[in-house]
Amino acid sequence: MITSIVESIHQVPAAEWEHLARSAGLYLSHRWLAGEAEDPTATCAYALVRDLDDTLLAATPLYLVRDEPNDSYQPETVLPPHLRPRVIAGARRGYHNTPLTAPGLGPGRRDACLALLRDAVRRFADHHGTTHWWPYLTTRAAARLAPLYPDPALHLEDDALIPLPGTGIDDYISSLPAQRRAGIRRERRDFAAAALDVRRQDLADCWEDAAVLLAGHQQDHGHDRDGLDAMTGLLKRQATAMGSEARVVAAYDGPRMIGFCLFYHHGTTTWIRAVALDRRHPAPHLYFNLMYYLPVEDAYAHDTTALHAGMKAIEAKRRRGAGVSGLYALVDPPS
Numbered sequence: 001m002i003t004s005i006v007e008s009i010h011q012v013p014a015a016e017w018e019h020l021a022r023s024a025g026l027y028l029s030h031r032w033l034a035g036e037a038e039d040p041t042a043t044c045a046y047a048l049v050r051d052l053d054d055t056l057l058a059a060t061p062l063y064l065v066r067d068e069p070n071d072s073y074q075p076e077t078v079l080p081p082h083l084r085p086r087v088i089a090g091a092r093r094g095y096h097n098t099p100l101t102a103p104g105l106g107p108g109r110r111d112a113c114l115a116l117l118r119d120a121v122r123r124f125a126d127h128h129g130t131t132h133w134w135p136y137l138t139t140r141a142a143a144r145l146a147p148l149y150p151d152p153a154l155h156l157e158d159d160a161l162i163p164l165p166g167t168g169i170d171d172y173i174s175s176l177p178a179q180r181r182a183g184i185r186r187e188r189r190d191f192a193a194a195a196l197d198v199r200r201q202d203l204a205d206c207w208e209d210a211a212v213l214l215a216g217h218q219q220d221h222g223h224d225r226d227g228l229d230a231m232t233g234l235l236k237r238q239a240t241a242m243g244s245e246a247r248v249v250a251a252y253d254g255p256r257m258i259g260f261c262l263f264y265h266h267g268t269t270t271w272i273r274a275v276a277l278d279r280r281h282p283a284p285h286l287y288f289n290l291m292y293y294l295p296v297e298d299a300y301a302h303d304t305t306a307l308h309a310g311m312k313a314i315e316a317k318r319r320r321g322a323g324v325s326g327l328y329a330l331v332d333p334p335s
Helices: 014-021 030-036 107-127 139-148 169-174 178-193 207-220 228-245 286-301 314-318
Strands: 002-006 042-050 056-065 087-089 132-138 154-163 197-202 247-253 256-266 269-277 306-310 323-331
Touching: 002 107, 014 030, 014 056, 030 228, 042 107, 056 107, 087 107, 107 132, 107 139, 132 139, 132 154, 139 323, 154 314, 169 178, 169 286, 178 286, 197 228, 207 228, 207 247, 207 256, 207 269, 228 256, 247 286, 256 286, 269 286, 286 306, 314 323
Parallel strands: 087 132, 269 306
Antiparallel strands: 002 042, 042 056, 056 087, 132 323, 154 306, 154 323, 197 247, 247 256, 256 269
């Protein structure tokens, strides 16, 4: 097998990359990574493992981080004090990460590919005078990679995935315990009674209004670097890169957006990307409807079978049917 590092995701045909990434989720898809390459805070590269017939067997994006604006991806925030890697292996955003390997590989060949992938990432980091880490690995990914690293995986957060049985939101609600069913029906009924204008649209059509709300949300939660300029740039890049795949459901009071949810239908899953509200303009159960029920309706319309609700507020997500699994970090320590 042959390893290499290329500087652009476009040096790998999208179909070839997606053959590996199809089951890995939105944040390792070819199109998402192409958009992330426009982020000026890191230099991107891509480690590849091929066989002698030039078939792609394993891959991962790499990010040499110069300036990390997201606290949750800063080593000094989430890792022990002696570990300060500057290279991220795998997805840099979305809190969902795994190395990519070709479907159908036997365990022995898959593990050999992962070892070669680790060696390529290690050489890349060493070339830049640093080390690497894999943040927010799924439980399965952490188990497969852990034997290749000297220290055990570190638990960072928990991740919530809500299954969507049947063919419509009534089937989802019916799958929950009786007490929760009554609560959700009340939350949806009270929200509907507020008679807000609910619009479903592409992010490209509303990113400026959404950026205002997202900047306010981030700063309310202590993320001072996520001001209007930063959030405008972020949403504009996503709108440009993802096109009609970047979907928004938003609530308006007259011409004014008072809340939105940005999400993506990818594979069999709908991925919640961002939710923000105007807290100066409350509406009954606005958050729960934007975070869960309106995206669930859209998910059923697009035939996805799960809603990826992500980290934080895990108990609220459990009450809405989520299964919960761990997210881990593996770190290559200094030699």
